[in-house]
Amino acid sequence: MTEVLFEASPIDAPASLLGESPFWHPDEAALYWCDIPGKRLNRFHPPSGRHTSWVFDCEPACCAPILGGDLLLGMRDGLWRFNPQTGQRTPLAPAPYNPAHERFNDGKADPQGRFWVGTIYEPRDPALAHLYCWDEGRLTEVAGGVTVSNGLAWSPDGATLYWSDTKSHRVRTFAMDVRTGQLSQEREFAAFPVKQVGQDLSTYGGRPDGAAVDVEGCYWTAMFEGQRLLRLSPAGDVRREVRLPVRCATMPAFGGHDLRTLYVTTAQEGRPATELAAQPWAGRVLQLRVEVPGLPVNFAR
Numbered sequence: 001m002t003e004v005l006f007e008a009s010p011i012d013a014p015a016s017l018l019g020e021s022p023f024w025h026p027d028e029a030a031l032y033w034c035d036i037p038g039k040r041l042n043r044f045h046p047p048s049g050r051h052t053s054w055v056f057d058c059e060p061a062c063c064a065p066i067l068g069g070d071l072l073l074g075m076r077d078g079l080w081r082f083n084p085q086t087g088q089r090t091p092l093a094p095a096p097y098n099p100a101h102e103r104f105n106d107g108k109a110d111p112q113g114r115f116w117v118g119t120i121y122e123p124r125d126p127a128l129a130h131l132y133c134w135d136e137g138r139l140t141e142v143a144g145g146v147t148v149s150n151g152l153a154w155s156p157d158g159a160t161l162y163w164s165d166t167k168s169h170r171v172r173t174f175a176m177d178v179r180t181g182q183l184s185q186e187r188e189f190a191a192f193p194v195k196q197v198g199q200d201l202s203t204y205g206g207r208p209d210g211a212a213v214d215v216e217g218c219y220w221t222a223m224f225e226g227q228r229l230l231r232l233s234p235a236g237d238v239r240r241e242v243r244l245p246v247r248c249a250t251m252p253a254f255g256g257h258d259l260r261t262l263y264v265t266t267a268q269e270g271r272p273a274t275e276l277a278a279q280p281w282a283g284r285v286l287q288l289r290v291e292v293p294g295l296p297v298n299f300a301r
């Protein structure tokens, strides 16, 4: 039997049901991530090995640091400011959709501190999810026509926005006016073969989920259900594939003092029992070392 060696192994923190939105906080030397159905925000501090989590009454889907302190949380019921020291949560904006069948999903700040956040339309059909931008106290709808808004990331110069729709297996780019945040020149960046009904997972490459960009401008995407990460050049060519010991990776994030540790959140929710028995790290945050550092996290303002 051939032994498969994986480069990634889990950090010393409990598994999530559906881990998402990891980011490395440079001031705290800690990794934050959400467990959406577990209704938890997690923090792991590698130097001390300390894991902390906060439990809410509503699903947190994305988190970002705010300039000057606190975190911004995108939750099913809206955007919140959260103080991890006191546990206090202050409302910023109510959900601009019906939370009975839609919720915020992937969200990130751009280099100017505007917070971009998309939604997931849970009935999945039709494609009624959106992308919003939170800026100067206003939440504005900027795009729609997707089902699972995901994969937000920016090129190193901040002038290209990446955005995926996991369900349609596509990643697109926009030119972004760095000063105003105005989007133009929508283009298809990458498209992956859609899973056929009854297709064996061993022949399926997965669909683009969360993403992160490195200093060479390459786009790292988690391929949900494909058991791999892909590193795509700015032109969209696959430069590297990293096989993972877990079927469902959800998002990579660069961390560590040199931003060369790639953390990857994963999911176990809804997976078959046989798969979970074979992949005991499902739901854990994985880590691996990479050669090219990532871009630091952007702070929301």
Ligand SMILES: O=C1O[C@H](CS(=O)(=O)O)[C@@H](O)[C@H](O)[C@H]1O
Pocket: 018, 020, 036, 105, 106, 120, 148, 150, 166, 167, 207, 209, 210, 224, 250
């Ligand atoms: O709920 C979620 O699920 C999706 C994966 S999929 O839509 O089921 O293919 C994941 O990408 C998303 O980020 C997560 O919140």
